[in-house]
Amino acid sequence: xxxxxxxxxxxxxxxxxxxxxxxxxxxxxxxxxxxxxxxxxxxxxxxxxxxxxxxxxxxxxxxxxxxxxxxxxxxxxxxxxxxxxxxxxxxxxxxxxxxxxxxxxxxxxxxxxxxxxxxxxxxxxxxxxxxxxxxxxxxxxxxxxxxxxxxxxxxxxxxxxxxxxxxxxxxxxxxx
Numbered sequence: 222x223x224x225x226x227x228x229x230x231x232x233x234x235x236x237x238x239x240x241x242x243x244x245x246x247x248x249x250x251x252x253x254x255x256x257x258x259x260x261x262x263x264x265x266x267x268x269x270x271x272x273x274x275x276x277x278x279x280x281x282x283x284x285x286x287x288x289x290x291x292x293x294x295x296x297x298x299x300x301x302x303x304x305x306x307x308x309x310x311x312x313x314x315x316x317x318x319x320x321x322x323x324x325x326x327x328x329x330x331x332x333x334x335x336x337x338x339x340x341x342x343x344x345x346x347x348x349x350x351x352x353x354x355x356x357x358x359x360x361x362x363x364x365x366x367x368x369x370x371x372x373x374x375x376x377x378x379x380x381x382x383x384x385x386x387x388x389x390x391x392x393x394x395x396x397x
Contacts, residue, residue, distance in 0.1 A: 245319070285331045285340035292327060292343060298355050307331040307340065310353040310365070326350040328365060328374070330381055347374050347383040352395065368395035 228235055253259030264272075266286040273281060284307065287293050295312040302308060313325040328347040331340035347365070355366045362375030362385070371390035374383035 282338050284333070284338065285343070290329075290331070290340070290343040292329060292345065293331075297353070300356070300358070302330075302358060305333070308346070308356065308358075308363070310350075310356055312352055315352055324349055324351045326353055328353060328356060328363065328383075344381045346376070346381060347386070364389070366393065368393040 225235055250259055254261030256262040265288065266283040270281050270283060275281060285293060292313060293309060293311055295315050296309045297312055298310045300308050307330070309329045309331065311327050311329055313327065314322075315326065325348070327345050327350060330342075330344045330346050332342045332344075333340050334342055346363070350365065350367050353365050353367045357364045359373075360375075362373055362383075365372045365374055369392055370388050371393060373385075373387045373389050375385045376382060377384040
C-alpha cells in the first residue's frame, strides 16, 4: 500500500486493481413476524379505524393509504397546503436502500378532487430524494431537509411537479 501512496504522490497514474464485489448475501431478520417468510402483517387503515373508540360526536375517515397509493409507503411527515391538499414525505426505499439502486423517496401531493373526503389523486411533486426528514412551505415552494442538503423545490409551470431544485445549505448530518 505504501508503494501505491508514494506513486500517487509522485503524480503517477495507478490503475485500480480491486477484487470484484461479491454478490449480496441475504441476511434473515433476527425478529421474524407471524406472517409468511417471517414478515409482519399490518392492519389496514379501515381495520385500524374499526378498532378505535371515539368520543360521542367524533368521526374518523381514511383519507389515503398504501393499498390505494403504493408510493405512500413509510410516510414521515405530512402537512396540508392552503388548497386543502395533503403533502407527504415518503421513504419508499427506507430502511433497505441498496447501493447501486436508485433512490425512490418522494414528496407527494394527495388530493380529494371529488369532495368525498378521500384522496383520489396522488402526484409526485419531487422524486430522487434520499430520506427527506421534513419539509416546510415557503416562498411559493417547499424547503426540504434531505441530508446532507437543505433544498428549495418549486413548481414554476403549475403542473404540481418541482421544476427547480436549489441547494440552499449543504453539510447537514444524517448520523444517529
